[in-house]
Amino acid sequence: MVLLALSAMAGTSKLLYPYVDNAADENVAERYREISRYLLLNDGTPADWGQGGQTIPAAFGLARIGSEIPYELDINKVSRLSSASLYALNYADIFTAFEMPDTAFRIEVKPLFTANINLSSTFELANETTYQFEILTEKHGIPVQVELKCYVVAENYLDSSLALASDGKISVNVTLPNDINGPALLVALARSAYDVRIASFSGYAFAHNAREPSARSTFLRLSPLNYSFTASFLYSPANLSSAYALSFSHNSTLTQIANSNESASYQIPRFKDASPTLIVVTGWNATAFFTEWTAYPLVPVQMGADFAGSVARSDVFAYTYMVTINSVIYESTVWLGGPRE
Amino acid sequence: MRRQKAGQIRIIEAFLAVLIVFSSFTLSTGLTVSRNADRRDDLVSVGLQALMVLDSDGGFGKSITESNWTGLRNQLELVLPAGVSFNLTVYDSQMNIVNDAIVSNGGFSSQEVSLVEYACSEQATTYRGYVIHLYLAVTT
Numbered sequence: 001m002v003l004l005a006l007s008a009m010a011g012t013s014k015l016l017y018p019y020v021d022n023a024a025d026e027n028v029a030e031r032y033r034e035i036s037r038y039l040l041l042n043d044g045t046p047a048d049w050g051q052g053g054q055t056i057p058a059a060f061g062l063a064r065i066g067s068e069i070p071y072e073l074d075i076n077k078v079s080r081l082s083s084a085s086l087y088a089l090n091y092a093d094i095f096t097a098f099e100m101p102d103t104a105f106r107i108e109v110k111p112l113f114t115a116n117i118n119l120s121s122t123f124e125l126a127n128e129t130t131y132q133f134e135i136l137t138e139k140h141g142i143p144v145q146v147e148l149k150c151y152v153v154a155e156n157y158l159d160s161s162l163a164l165a166s167d168g169k170i171s172v173n174v175t176l177p178n179d180i181n182g183p184a185l186l187v188a189l190a191r192s193a194y195d196v197r198i199a200s201f202s203g204y205a206f207a208h209n210a211r212e213p214s215a216r217s218t219f220l221r222l223s224p225l226n227y228s229f230t231a232s233f234l235y236s237p238a239n240l241s242s243a244y245a246l247s248f249s250h251n252s253t254l255t256q257i258a259n260s261n262e263s264a265s266y267q268i269p270r271f272k273d274a275s276p277t278l279i280v281v282t283g284w285n286a287t288a289f290f291t292e293w294t295a296y297p298l299v300p301v302q303m304g305a306d307f308a309g310s311v312a313r314s315d316v317f318a319y320t321y322m323v324t325i326n327s328v329i330y331e332s333t334v335w336l337g338g339p340r341e
Numbered sequence: 342m343r344r345q346k347a348g349q350i351r352i353i354e355a356f357l358a359v360l361i362v363f364s365s366f367t368l369s370t371g372l373t374v375s376r377n378a379d380r381r382d383d384l385v386s387v388g389l390q391a392l393m394v395l396d397s398d399g400g401f402g403k404s405i406t407e408s409n410w411t412g413l414r415n416q417l418e419l420v421l422p423a424g425v426s427f428n429l430t431v432y433d434s435q436m437n438i439v440n441d442a443i444v445s446n447g448g449f450s451s452q453e454v455s456l457v458e459y460a461c462s463e464q465a466t467t468y469r470g471y472v473i474h475l476y477l478a479v480t481t
Contacts, residue, residue, distance in 0.1 A: 033386075069397045071390065112419050140423040145415070194415040197398070320387065322394040322420050329394055329420065 028338075029317055035103065036319040036334035040071055044097070050076030051226045053087035060097035062107075072324045073332070075297045076225055078109055082298035086223035086230055091304060104314075106304030106335040109297075109323065111200035111276075113139040115146075115190045119206055120171070130175045131206060136168060137190050143168025146190040146200075149248045150174075153280050154208060155181035155289055158244060160251065164193070182208030185291040187278050189248045197274045197329045199248070203293050210289060217292065219285050224277075224296035227270060231281050231292075232263040240264055240283040248275035268296060274327035297325050307335055314339055384425065384477040388457035391420040392475060402463035405431050405471050410442040417475075418446055424480045426450070432472040439471065449478040 042061030049057040064074040080089050098105065116136045123130040137144045148163045150172055157180050163170055174186060185205045192198035205213035221232040231240065243254040243266050250271045258265040268277060280293045307316045316337040323332045395401055395416055404412050417427055429444040457475040462468060 033383075070393055072397075139419060142418070144419065192415065192419060194409075194412040195395070195400070195419070198416070198419050319383075320422055322391055324394060324397060327398075 028315055032103075032317045032336040033319055035100070035105075035336055036321075039105075039107070039334060040073065040321055040323060040332065043074070044077070050074045050078075050080055053225055056089065056093045057097045059099065060094050069324055071321055071332075073109070073330075075325050078301065078325060079224055079296065079298040081107060081109070081303045082301040083303065084217065084221070084223075084294070085225070085298055086221060086232055087225050094304075103336055103338045104305040104307075105337070106302065106307060108300070108302040108333045109325075109330050110300035110302075110332075112198050112322075112329060112331050113137055113144045113146075113190075113192075113200050115188055115200045115202040117186060117188055117202050117204035119204065126178075128175050128177050129208060130173055131186075131208075133172045133174065133186060133204065135165065135170050135172055135188055135190075135202075137165055137200065138168050144190075145193040147193055147248075148172070149189045151187045151189075151244075151246050151251065151278075151280075152176070152184060153187070153244065153282060153291055154184040155241060155282060157184075158242075158251070158253075165190070166193075176208050178209060180209065181289045182206070182210040183213035183289065183291060184208040185213075185280060185293060187246060187280065187293060189246070189275060189278065191248055191275065195329075196248075197324070197327055199275055199328050201276055201278060201295060203278070205291060214290065219283065219290045220281055220292040222279055222281065222292060222294040224268060224279060224294065224298065227268045228257065228265055229268060229279055229294075229296070230263050230265050233261075235285050236261070238283050238285050240281060242282050244280045245269055245271070246278040246280065247271040247273055249273040254279075276326075276328055299325075299330060304335070305337065307337055384455040384479070385457050387422065387425070388427070388455070388475050388477045389459065391417065392457065392459045392461075392473065395420060396459075396461050399464035401473075402461045402469065402471060403465075405439060405461075406463045406465070406469055408441070410440055410444050414444050414446065417444070421477075426478045426480050428476040430474045430476075432474070434470045434472075436472065447480075449476070450481050454478045 039062060041063055043063045043065050044057045044061035045059035047065045049055045062073045062077045064072045079085055080087050082088055118134050119131060120134045121132045137146045146165050148165055150161050152159045152174050163172060176184060183205050185203060187203040189201045207213060219235045219238055221234055223230045245252045245254055245268050252269050254266040256264050257267055271277060277296045278293060279296060280291060282291045314337045316335055318333055318335045320333045323330050421427060426447055426449050431439040433439050455477045459473040462470045
């Protein structure tokens with residue numbers, strides 16, 4: 001009798017569950033979809049909160065002020081999401097500005113494809129050394145045909161080259177005179193051969209006349225904001241040598257506009273081409289030469305709640321959008337989650 | 342003796358039933374449900390947004406006028422999420438098919454196909470309007 005009753009209950013609930021659950025899910029999904037759009041289509045309060053390094057927004061939104069292009073994000077607002085920046089907002093600040101206490105979120109902005117650099121071989125001669133790099137550009141394992149602009153930076157040394165990776169893979173040779181101090185840095189800017197607005201980048205530091213390079217952000221913390229950047233010394237004393245701003249079509253040696261015992265500041269030029277701007281700073285720490293680099297906007301960036309490790313009883317929805325920052329198209333994913341209804 | 346045995350079995354049955362019901366409640370509440378919004382229902386939204394972003398500089402209409410079908414296919418491959426099949430057809434203002442080559446990343450293996458309709462024009466001295474039909478499906 002009991003088994004019969006249980007079987008009937010189980011059968012009924014199995015039949016009705018999809019209709020009851022889906023109706024609730026659709027409402028939640030629709031609500032979260034509108035919230036994710038709101039985050040990317042509104043500029044927040046104050047509308048220029050991205051430009052002030054210490055400004056905490058009263059209402060959160062990432063759109064560029066007065067933009068006529070849908071899903072165009074502000075370069076400074078996105079850069080302030082990165083914990084690598086001195087001006088980063090913390091999750092608590094954004095959560096308060098988000099004004100939805102029942103909703104946790106996570107935001108990611110990244111290039112549409114990846115560029116990976118690997119050092120494949122080294123040929124050392126009497127006066128110079130040639131390094132052979134393999135650069136791979138792909139999206140989810142599918143090769144992306146790109147134009148590549150490579151810059152090599154060492155002490156008082158900047159060189160560039162242009163190449164076409166027709167099948168998403170190319171070998172690039174870099175020859176450096178042996179009287180130049182390293183470690184050296186190879187940075188590659190890649191853009192789709194079919195749309196210059198679809199771009200990616202990568203950097204690879206390598207030993208040249210020097211010990212193995214340290215990890216990024218060992219000596220300096222580079223924080224770009226409002227077309228200038230602050231290089232904060234993480235390892236005092238440090239003596240900065242040169243600073244460069246690099247885009248696909250342009251490059252510029254930067255002039256220091258302010259300095260103190262703890263940091264130095266530089267202005268970033270507004271290049272006209274559709275390209276992320278890479279910033280490279282070289283210097284000396286006691287006896288060691290170093291190179292540090294970052295990108296403006298500070299992407300890839302991922303900030304917010306960690307849903308993957310969550311054991312909370314919650315529904316999590318992810319929404320992916322194409323967004324534009326300074327004429328370059330990136331992919332942005334917004335995860336939203338709250339108590340299961 | 343028989344009545345006693347029958348009573349014992351019913352007690353065991355009831356006990357097992359209670360155990361099953363409570364264990365199912367316990368197990369189900371501990372689960373975190375995660376869903377990706379890029380499902381069929383959202384394909385229209387994803388496709389429309391991709392077309393809008395690609396056309397934000399007026400380049401879409403220019404590519405059509407120049408019959409740059411390879412370029413359009415590659416652009417769509419880059420902006421659409423992985424695992425989405427697409428097929429694009431371009432019509433002129435009289436609804437004649439413009440593209441003389443297939444703009445697609447492969448056949449549809451799914452029966453659930455979504456249609457995105459989008460209108461664009463070329464930013465040039467001569468006005469040319471186009472209607473784009475973008476068919477999308479999740480690769481299974």
